[in-house]
Amino acid sequence: MSTGFDRDPDEYTRGAKAAVVYPDMGASSRDAEARLEETAGLAAAIGVEVREKVAIKLRQPKPGTLIGSGQVEALAETVRDRELQLAVFDAALTPVQQRNLETALGCKVIDRTGLILEIFGERARTAEGRLQVELAHLDYQAGRLVRSWTHLERQRGGFGFLGGPGETQIEADRRLIRDRMARLRRELDQVSRTRTLHRDRRQRAPWPVVALVGYTNAGKSTLFNRLTGAGVMAENLLFATLDPTLRQISLPGIDKAILSDTVGFVSELPTQLVAAFKATLEEVVSADLLIHVRDIAHPDTEAQRADVEKVLSDLGVAEATPRFEAWNKLDLLEEAELERVLEGAAKRSNVMPISAVTGEGVDRLIKTVASRLTEGHRRYTIELNPADGAGAAWLHQHGDVCDHWVEGDKAVYEVRMAPQDFERFETRHA
Template sequence: MVDLSDFNVQAILVHTFSYKKKEDENFNLQEFLSLASTAGMKILDVITNNYKTCNAKYFIGIGKVLELEQIIKNNFVSVVLFNCILSPHQERNLTSLLQCSIIDRNQLILNIFARRARTYEGKLQVKLAQLRHLNSRLVHEWSHLERQKGGIGLRGGSGEMQLESDRRLLRKEILQVLLRLKKIENQREQSRRHRFRIGIPTVSLVGYTNAGKSTLFNAMTASHVYVEEKLFSTLDPTCRRIMYKGAHNIILVDTVGFIQNLPRGLISSFKATLQETIQSTLLLHVVDVANERFEKNINTVHYVLNSMNIRNIPMLLVMNKIDQLKKMVPRIDRDNDGYPVRVWISAQNDLGIFLLTQVINELLSNDMISYELRMPINSDLCQQLYRSQIVKEYWVEDHNYIRLKIYVSSVDWNRLLKNNKLLTDYIV
């Protein structure tokens, strides 16, 4: 894995495309340039190459390879970025010929993830993806560990080579990382079971990278999660419990953003983290409506979710960044049956957040029940109900009694009955 810890590394970018729509190719190139900028790369030149079939040896044609070699010599460049996925064979051939570091799209994203990881779990997941990537690119560089070869009068054959030793060590390290991630996954599973028992639903934010998920997370939870106008600014998942007056308490989860051609190794490595999304009660699909390609970005997110077998979880489209559109105000779009399908907001300017919370409570209110209670105004139980934030309305009858209208989930109501046997006596 190439060390990209230093910012402003000078590089040449090779962009390959195959006779697609021009706007698609321009977006693909601009997105890769954003990835390079996020990784701290300074692009000196961009070489484009159109192809019908890729070259088996170098991916690009030999003419482009020779042109690239001359540019590298003139600019003293040590890194070449390829906006494609190179095979281990092609990467070795290009490295040998050009005498510089070759980084394809997968490896660049891995380096960005390695830089963004902050928590112990995130670092383990990135390390697992890097080890799996490296394992496919080991080559036989030397043979000084070879033992005596077989021959006439000799028993056995060739001993362990350096390549075999490296692979054995890599497999051992991968296994150790998997065992550590398994412990974390078990801990997460216990937390999910606990939330399920007490009836707290989980709402996950998903969407294309840089759509504003972390900004919305901060607006809904009054948190200070790191936000930056760059791709993959959030990597490690963050969970917060939200307590709404007179409505559901929920666990809101901020997850990593998706992107076109997201490496499969990353999806499998982040299985424990994405399990929170798989087990969610509701998905909030955050969309950057100021992006001209937002519809295609929606399709990309749906494709990634389907590849993770996430198909039967209710999803609400959250159309974000309406402040960048003319004459657009917060609103709720519903289908013919009155079911909410889209909410238009601006998380940055706190526009429409109330509408979003209203729709979330509506979608999660299938098991909500309402009771009217009459009890002593100074009782401990009355104070407890207020602290639980489930009181929707109240009326003071006289100086001694008060009427409360509570709105609570069936699970929370059963828990209240378990702790307060006389609660049913106060029901009007």
């Protein structure tokens, strides 16, 4: 029986017929059906054709194959009968488990981490995104070279502790991977320093940064496009957005703010990706305000919320950072469910029900965010020469002009603005 090692790996991604397997160990807050649907969605994101969805109850994981021998045989029969080329396990497989399952099933096997890395590798567009994905992929593959080089076992020729060509090749590859990873980390450090310089420059401006965060496919990019008019990829796909996108927006009382669209989070996000995408997510860590976009129509919306909060905590986002929840996708709710959601949202001051597709509730979200960002603003009475058009324009750009009138030979403006902006104005007009 073929184990798949002699075939082109690309055969098993785009267009492959696959089974999605969820080993249910009872530890997840989601039900098995929801997990299978999510993993099938992840597989579809790279063009895999999911033919079977199988939930397997596990009392105790097996060191060699994760699932029991009887379960392996039943799954192998399904693979043969349906002529499947790929089995996607919604779990973290060790290199040994992956190899043993491929041998037993007669098809390619990838785990949740490998699947997410495949998606990230296909979707990353910027140089930074590609660097981050490559680093994560190399980190993942470093421990799996024994699987990649099984065909060299026949060349070993040594006895006991004496290694042969196969082991030499594995060591050579490990060294190449370590060297490449070191170069990638140096390049990403440079990216991180550049991003820090840009962020410092913005903070000196000072322009507030608002970051959209949320579970993958929650609708962040659709909301981002509505708020900015940008053309960011926004499709009904998991991980549609990978590379960070920053745009300048205007908010009531704030002439200029920076809106950041970030990579979607997911449950059990591979540790390699959390580490590799740290530079990208620095925008989230340093944001003045977070908008947590939630797919309120999803059956596991509460579990997704918990996953996002955990990732934010792991990233070091301060609990004191102001945040709002945008309960998105109202347009997908039935009338009774919509009423229940709206009633629940009304009881919480930090929740705004919205539809990023139809625009419902978005204006209120904008006003609420602006109000929170301008909480420290004060009201100032400023006198200008009526001919000072540049000064008047500056006040309109950096503050909220509540009223203005002409008094004698002076134009008087009542303006709400941040104290630091008022100091900048006084310095400018000193």
